[in-house]
Amino acid sequence: MGKYTAVPDLITTDFIVKYRTPTDENPYIMVNSHYHEDNYEIFYLIDGERYYFLKDRTYHIKKGDLVLIDRNEIHKSSHVKSHRHKRVLVQFKPDFLNEINKADSSINLFSCFTGEQKILRLDFKEQEIIEELFAKMYHEQTNRQKGFELINKIKLTDMLLYINRIAGAKSSFKFDHPDSLHEKISEVVKYLNDNYAENINLRKISEHFYISPNYLCKIFREVT
Known part of the structure; x- marks a missing residue:
């Protein structure tokens, strides 16, 4: 009890976007809670519902919820009633954006990962913006045309700036324990x-x- 697994960090790249659409017939089961030593993660639930254990408690997340996972932060996703859901996540090392993050000393792009509000419940407009940014980053990653990495640095910066802006407005939202x-x-x-x-x-x-x-x-x- 209390022993968690350190999942290997990104090995061949500093950045990756991953979509997954499990079903009851083909479920995705995360057996153990785990953490990443040297990368941040942004998890977004496009459809369905999940239990999400983060740090020291479980959240019942639903369509349009965004989860911000800091380095070395214990986390695990599990099913509620059905395994059917659709999610997308981005994992990246700090080095991927270090130069951009240093460009303006008044802003820390990574501050959203250390704030109190780690789960953001997005409204419809916010969902559209986040989903479009994920889709564009995935498109660039998949097609790998000239300058794709630079574009993804810009898109990820856009996403982090947007998240930091809206996180403060959602700081009063409280998630109840599932049970x-x-x-x-x-x-x-x-x-x-x-x-x-x-x-x-x-x-x-x-x-x-x-x-x-x-x-x-x-x-x-x-x-x-």
């Missing part, structure tokens, strides 16, 4: 994070939360 089970696991994870320097074992955690060790392990595996 009491997810809320309890969130409390356990926060307890582990707050006391990581101490020698904490399963028995001590079980006693603290008045939950049997076996049941605690079971629900922890299910959620995280």
Whole structure:
């Protein structure tokens, strides 16, 4: 419990856009929570719904929700009722935009990844803008015509600037826990994070939360 997998960072490129459309017949199952040591990730749900475990709690995300995942941040996506959904994500290393990020000292493009609002619920107009930027970046990545990498740096910069602008306006939006089970696991994870320097074992955690060790392990595996 509390052990997570470090997924290898981008190896052959500093930037990648990936679409995926799982179905109940051909599901995509993320077995373990994981983190990336040296790349940021922006996850966008085009259609459907998912549970998204991020850092220390689970969110019930829906069509039009955007997830901002910082480096070394624990995360995992799982199905709600059906595996059917459509999502797109972009992963990139800081080096991909470092020169652009240094161009204006008043702006930090990466600040949206460290803010309090990590899940953004976009309205229809915002969805259109984000989806168009993803589509253009994917088109450039796929066709690889002259200057495609520069264009994707510009498009990703556009996306990050836009996200940073709208994130502040959405800071008051609060996501409820999907249910009491997810809320309890969130409390356990926060307890582990707050006391990581101490020698904490399963028995001590079980006693603290008045939950049997076996049941605690079971629900922890299910959620995280």
